[in-house]
Amino acid sequence: MSELVKVQVTVNGTRYEHTVEPRMLLVDFIRHELGLTGTHVGCEHGVCGTCTILLDGKPVRSCLLFAPQANGHEIRTIEGLGTMDNLHPIQEAFREAHGLQCGFCTPGVIMSVLPFVEQNANPTEEEVREALDGNLCRCTGYQNIVQAVQLASEMVASRKAEAR
Amino acid sequence: MKPAPFDYYAPASVDEALDILSEKGYDIKVLAGGQSLVPSMNFRLAQPPALLDLNNIPDLAYIKPAPDGGVVIGAMTRDSDVEHNPMVAERFPVILQAMPFIAHPQIRNRGTFGGAIAHADPAGHLPAVTLALNARYHIRSKNGDRWVGCDEFFLGPFTTAMEPDELLVEVEIPALPARTGTSYHQMARQAGAQALVGVAAVVTLDPGERVAAARIALLSVGETPVLAGRAAASLAGKLLTPETIEAAAEAAATVDTDPGGDIHCSPEYRRHLIRVLVAKSLEEAGERARGKRG
Amino acid sequence: MAGKYLGQRLKRNEDPRLLTGQALFVDDVQLPGMLHAAFLRSDYAHAWIKSIDPSAARQHPGVVAVYTAADLGKIWKPGPLNVPPPSGIPGVVFNQRTQVPMAKDKVRHQGEAVAVVIAESRYIAEDAAAEIVVDYEPLEAVIDLEKALGEGSPLLYEDLGTNLASFVHQENGSYAEAAARADLIVKTHIVMERGTAAALENRGYVASWDNKSQSLTMWATTQGPIALRNGLATILGLSEHQIRVIAPFVGGGFGPKILLYQPEEIVVSWASLQLGRPVKWIEDRQENFGDTSQERRQIHEAEMALTRDGKILGVKDVFIHDTGAYNSYALTIPLNTQTHTTGPYKVANYLTEYRVVFTNRILVTPLRGAGRTYGTFVMERLMDKAAKRLGMDRTEIRRMNMIQPDEFPYKTGIVGQDFAKNVLDSGNYPAALDKAKEMIGYEAFLKEEQPRLRAEGKHVGLGISFFTEGSGVGPYEGARITVEASGKVNLSTGVGTQGQGHFTSFAQVAAEQLGVDPKNIFVTTGDTEAFHWGAGTFASRGATVAGSAVNAAALLVRQKILKMASKILEAPEEELELADGMVRVADIPSRCISLAELAVKANPSRGAVEPGTEPGLEATAYFGPPYGATAYGCCAMIVEVDPDTFNARIQRLVMAHDCGTVLNPMILEGQIHGGVGLGLGNSFFEKLEMDDNGQLQNASFMDYLIPRASDLPPIEIAHLHTPSPLNPLGIKGVGEAGAIPIPPAFVQAVEDALPEYNLEISEAPLSPNRLFQIVQAAKQA
Structure with a gap:
């Protein structure tokens, strides 16, 4: 196990700070550390697009980033759009x-x-x-x-x- | 499919990065856009003990004009930023023509121009395109810097002339002469899939519309991006006619390359595609050279 | 029979949850103390296991347990059959070899599990799995279907003495007699290749044993939660009521998720029992290519006997079917092939015979289309060949051999997947053919458009193909409907749901009977605590069988409501109507009572009731058809082939389709669109490339391509409506329809686009590389 790193990130307007192994994939961080399970995992090699999120406003594959790479950045996931009663x-x-x-x-x-x-x-x-x-x-x-x-x-x- | 553990370094400057590289050498892998490296780490095909993440170095992302009319592109410039840059579009439309074939927009938002070149995938689009454009690559280490021309850079599959302590920092693409046309064509089974064959052609005509210079670079046909030298030489001083184009395409398919097969493409089919795509690219580049630059 | 709700294009009830990221999928389940499993899988396709040394992995920090087959004790044994071999066919050979939880002495396919690590995280579990040392003695792999049955082939099962898993022969009439009096016999050799379902959600299980309640809860990506619960109870030695299986939202099924007693289901639930902690295993994409069942590899030698004017006298089809390393799902697929080959056509003399072969590949179980696809491909190719030889129009030869509307029910005499002799229940086949021709502009394209395009140097062809889809098979499904004191309605059924819109279509069925807005009907599917009788979601049977059960239960509740309301409102039942959650006297709307009030009265908390009174406005009902309903359709497409690259693109695709009564046309069309997507994959992209050593060459989405948005044309659909007489609503299934007719239409269109080569394409998928090779061969011939 390698040295843990601190990740500070803003997701859907909320700031989070977690300490994780650097190898943690960003999609696992979003889903299992932050509990935002609306972002899904389909292939873990960047081809299917299921894990796509907005990183600083641009769509990227969250299975092809490590969690520490999101440090200091802004993320938007499906949970950041509308709600069940008020869809985007x-x-x-x-x-x-x-x-x-x-x-x-x-x-x-x-x-x-x-x-x-x-x-x-x-x-x-x-x-x-x-x-x-x-x-x-x-x-x-x-x-x-x-x-x-x-x-x-x-x-x-x-x-x-x-x-x- | 989870990557093996690694130590993580994310320096904020090139100097700092070079210090780490000189210390770790073979034990560290540079992480640029990560769009090829991270999948291979997720499959555990690559298990580097440490990663040097360049994404916190803002100084490596830029597109600026070169004094001669070319451009200089910082190694960490995102593919999508190159794709949407008006100066690149104006000066090197062939880059723009090739860009949409690089995977998908989500990948290009993260993938970097320099990363693709340093990765040296023989099926990569940008190594071949910069090879056709006669680019040179700026490489730095703790001990200094050097420029390597594209003809000397690609040594084998995923292997370049760079030493383990060296870092690709920028790519310079020289201006195209007057009466130069470029073209890019590829065949892939679907949008974003790996090219079975790709061809980048740069053709300069003399005032009499004879070929003054040509560079034809192919991808997915060998162990590196391949410059079809005999094909280009066969055109020297000639008008671009269906016959000269066909002869050049034949040379590209039979002399300049000896393509292998894979699950998507038999050697014969690949040879056929080289002929067809080289011809198509030369024809289009020729038309553009007669019309205007690019 | 469109009603106020039934047959309407209603938006789906489940969508707000799915669209906002609030729908629970198995990997979303997070439990305190949960552990994570990673399996070590064989790199070899065929090898003896000489030893396994897990000691280093057991020492790995964060690892809680490592298990191999040897640790499983008495739960290690080949699993039960999912489906028995057919009764009612004389001379059937069936050599049963079912999956085991983990390989013990021998691995029989690449990707077979040999050990499992249970650790604090998936990352750690994978680290430790890499430290397990397995000593293998590699064996020659059995991959080639024809060689597998030959002399001297290596054997998957030494005790069996053969790689033959099964042999089935069926004949109706006498093909030999038909051939003897035929004017023309056309023959073909067809090869179809293996692909994979590639649901975007891989498989996954979370098992949680609670020691205090002595019960196991299992979240599973299964299409058959009830059967899984029952099977697990037997395997683990528990009562069925100690196990609750929940199939929450499931991210696509397409067949493989109906397979039960998969190794991971057993190992994960057993591990939770051993450790007293929840255990999660989520299959990754690489695993999916090696451990989730696949389909579509058959080799056919087929022939058709005809008169000189094109009437079919007989068909003979002899084929080999690849079952992979196990045959847990018995013969569903090749039986489907046998019943679907003759499709919509009258074939008085039909001989169909197959051998099923064990190979060193992951086992084969139904995948959307499930055997129908090959039968249709074989027959439609024979029709095309016969038309060419006789100089007939390809649609005319089809039409003249079709079963006519007044000839139903039509008996083919061939036993199918439900072990009943196949009967086609209803339809109007010529009408569907006409409709598809009209939609694609058949005559105008061939006479005007195509010659004009040819003159422009474009290679554009038309393909047209007919198909039937046996659907909605038994045994049965059930449903329970309860009107709550709140006036809301609860509906539960045993089938699981993987995107078919059951939360909406079942609600529409109940709403129609109860006069309640479907939005107020809460549907639960796939939770054994909510409903524990049923078989599962497969063979396009959800709407047909479970939908009919919902209708039956809703009718019973409706009767209860009317009976009670009649007394309270002092009006005869015939004068009452149900609407807007109320019961009203038809002519006097002010005389009414809400369902909520009735529900309260139906469940008194004090006082006395009449003897024999059942509490509540609730009913449970079951439905099982005598045999499956057969849907059908006709697909036509325009394909352009690039003569330089041999790339082919479908420019237009139309489908005239009949699945009887439509519950929700929007959902129905979606089912066809999705099927077409898979059909295009099977036509053009999807082949698992296996080398002679049993090593899969394309175990990723980089190399195994499935269709993307720009690969598909716009799809135009026309509905015909011939209600099935086999259920009160007249429903037939639609889940597999789209996938079935695409490969034959596609290759026919490619042939039509390149007439100069007079191609005869007898394989699917057809890649540009293969088309190039076929054209080269034709040029040389």
């Missing part, structure tokens, strides 16, 4: 379009495309499929995920317009 528009869109079945890959899919949805009010189907290529889903054939992302883009854009 992207979550609402996934529900509306039936963009999930078993729901296991869903948090990673949503965190992957959240910045895309925020930046693209009216993406084409091809653009959406490209944006989804970094995430595997075995249930949906992607069809309704594509529709959910298109709907989410519209919903986010119209919320922005309302807010103006």
